[in-house]
Amino acid sequence: MSTSRLSLFFFYAILIILVNPTINAQRDPYVLHECSTTGNVTSNSTLRENLNTLISTLSSNTQIDYGFYNFTAGEGTNKVYATGLCRADLSPTDCRSCVNMSAHELLQLCPTQKEGVMWYMNCTARYSNNSIFGVMETKPTRALTSGNVSNLTEFNAVLEPLFYDLRVRASAGGIFRKIAVGTAYYKSDNYTIYGLMQCSPDLLEMDCSNCLVVAQNYIQGCCSGNSGLRILAPSCNLRIETDQFYDSTLVQSPPSLSPPSPLPPPPQGKESNLSKTIIAIVVVVVILVVIIICIWISLRVRKQRKKAKMDEISSTESLHFDFPTIRVATDNFSDANKLGQGGFGVVYKGRLSNGQEIAVKRLSPGSGQGDLEFKNEILLVAKLQHRNLVKLRGFCLEGCERLLIYEFVPNGSLDQVIFDPTKRAYLDWQTRYKIIEGIARGLLYLHEDSRLRIIHRDLKTSNILLDDEMNPKIADFGMARLVIVDQTHINTNRIVGTYGYMAPEYAYHGHFSVKSDVFSFGVLVLEMICGQKNGYFRNEENGEDLLTYAWTNWRNMTASNIIDPTLGVGSTTEIIRCIHIGLLCVQENAADRLTMASVVLMLNSNSITLSVPSRPAFFLHSNAEPDSQSDQSILLASTNDASITALHPR
Structure with a gap:
């Protein structure tokens, strides 16, 4: 640690003890920060220069001081966003100072990261290469604690109505401030609890409430029973202490757009007429001011919405290719460049004028993927960046032509191999x-x-592409769905996917969740080990499908019967462990299946003990091929508007 950083650390430590000695002295509550791991940039990049410019002017480019600042700098992929939020009882000067200090400190602590957040005692500063205005963010979440209570049951009973009241009042705040303070009496230890909840004012009322609920629930896992605590999230925070830590000005209402309170009754006597005249003038002036403010707010909100819409259009237009360019790149969609064909159309190989190779998915006019799915795939995939996801290069939408342009993956799809x-x-x-x-x-x-x-909903071998080093890339997000982080499952009347890979609760009832993808992954793992398709696998002796056959042999300790003979000599123990993991992913009860976090951990560590799987889930028990009339009649008997993909590669 350098001398300057060490001096800064001791300065913060001394200052926090002087300001609020109730905070746990063993932690550094004055400065907490988090640097994102989503991506890095170089110090001399355009994005970093835009960020430095934005941070240096963050708290000075504002006309009204409500303790919240939000600005952008740059264009396109180099555009950066930053916000600063102060506790509402800070003066404009103190707020600017806090935001400036925290923002500049954050740039030093996160020198190459694209995103970061810094919490000071009385303010929060954030920056990102993605828009954070009006977007609720609850991660990362940090906590600071002090003191303990003697009666946790009573303490929680006192906190519950206090938190509810604070959450309702803070969420209902206006577009300038979303903050509430209040008190409750804790009898066992005979003191008053002082509480505060605050949201970034650019959040919607529901988003603010949800953010505070997440912060409140975080207490159960980190610091239940502490008499003093702070829960810090990017979009909101809450705090309780045994001493009043906020200024008395917070109990007053912030500037609002509501009509003024009724005026007191006019005085009696000789000055009555004069008082009435003054009151009338004041009322008229106040009404005019309110009308002017309403018009100003309306125009500002409309301008912000228009700007946000233009930003979205601009980001989408940057991915747009014109049809003649793609037609030339694919040699007029010649058969020689045809890579494959599926239910939604044909995939062609192409080469742009700059020499870059691409894969073009040309959707057929009669395919099941309509405009909704087309836009869905563009918007979803364009925002996803991971080495195991196929990268979207762009799209083309002209007349009846709808094209998706991806990076070219030379080794084709996994099912072809x-x-x-x-x-x-x-x-x-x-x-x-x-x-x-x-x-x-x-x-x-x-x-x-x-x-x-994201829930993919159509994970299968034909939607896994292999690059030149045989690294897998998940593709085809036309059926993917975006869900709320805390949402456990979603219901749908339109069932889409591929027979053999669909979880039973999804195929029968239209219930899907992340555990639906886990089921598909388990099927795929067993196919990789066996070397045969689940849908076409039949054990003629017992009439078993692949999942039954794998589970039966694993239970009978004859798992080697499942292994593809072409593997030859290999790590039999590791292969059998993968069979075990695959079976844990295809349990009939979705709650019994693994999470993908558990799967990754188990694949990287042999020391983790695996639970015993039960019999896997099955839809059909017919010996007919999956595309036969008998199988389809059973599957399509549901009243749902089903859209089923056959097992042929696409």
């Missing part, structure tokens, strides 16, 4: 294990690590 008797012989166990692990990491990113939570 693993189910080919000749080609799969080149996939030794080490390569297959790398593919399984890569798919797991890609799904973990979709479910938990990305800014959005």
Whole structure:
């Protein structure tokens, strides 16, 4: 640690003890920060220069001081966003000073990161290369604690109504401030609890409430029973102390757009007429001021919405290709450049004028993927960045032509290799294990690590592409769905996916969740080990499908019967462990299935003990091929508007 940083640390430590000695002295509550791991930039990049410019003017480019600042700098992919939020009882001068200090300190602590957040005692500063205005963010969440209570049951009973009142009042705040303070009496230790909840004022009322609920729930896992605590999230924070830590000005109402309170009754006597005249003038002036403020707010909100819409259009237009360019790149969609064909259209190989190779998915006019799915895939995939997800280069939408342009992946789809008797012989166990692990990491990113939570809904071998080093890339997000982070499952009347890979609760009832993708992953793992398609696998002796056959042999300790003979000599223990993991992913009860975080951990550590799987889930028990009339009649008997994809590669 340098001398200047060491001096700064001791300065913060001394200052926090003087300001609020109730905070735990063993931690550094004055400065907490978090640097994102989503991506890095160089110090001399355009994005970093834009960020430095933005931070240096963050708290000075404002006409009204309400303790919240939000500005942008740059254009396109180099555009950066920053916000500063102060506790509402800070003076404008103190607020600017706090925001400036925290923002500049954050740039030093996160010298190459694209995102960061810094919490000071009385302010928060954030920056990102993605828009954070009006977006609720609850991660990362940090906590500071002090003191203990003697009666946790009574303490929680006192906190519950206090938190509810603070959350309701803070969420209902206006567009300038969303903050509330209040007190409650804790009888066992005979003191008053002082509480505060605050949100970034650019949040909607519901988003503010949800953010504070997440912060409140965080207490149960970190600091239940502490008499003093702070929960810090990017978009909101809460705090309780045994001493009043906020200024008395916070109990007063902030500037608002509501009509003024009724005026007191006019005085009696000789000055009555004069008083009435003055009151009338004041009322008229106040009404005019309110009308002017309403008009100003309305115009400002409309301008911000228009700007946000233009930003979205601009970001989408930057991915747009014109049709003649793609027609030339694919040699007029010649058969020689045809890579494959599926239910939604044909995929062609192409080469742009700059020499870059691309894969073009040309959707057929009669395909099941309409404008909704087309836009869905563009908006979703363009925001996702991971080495195990296929990268979207752009799109084309002209007339009846709808094209998706992806990076070119030279080794095609996984099903073209693993189910080919000749080609799969080149996939030794080490390569297959790398593919399984890569798919797991890609799904973990979709479910938990990305800014959005994505459920793919159509994970299968034909939607896994292999690059020149046989690294897997999850593709085809036309059926993917964006869900709320805390949402456990979603219901739908339109069932889409592929027979053999769909979880039972989804196929029968339209219930899907991240555990639906886990089921599909488990099927894919067993296919990788067996080298045969789940839908076409039949054990003629017992009439078993692949999942039944795998579970029966694992239970009878004859798991070697499942292993693809072309693997030859390999790590049998590791292969059997993967069979075990695959079976834990295809349990009938979704709650019994693993999470992708658990799968990745189990694939990277042999020391973790695996639970015993129960019999896996099955839809059909017919011996007919899955595309036969008997199977389809059973599956399509549901009243849902089903859209089922056959197992042929696309």
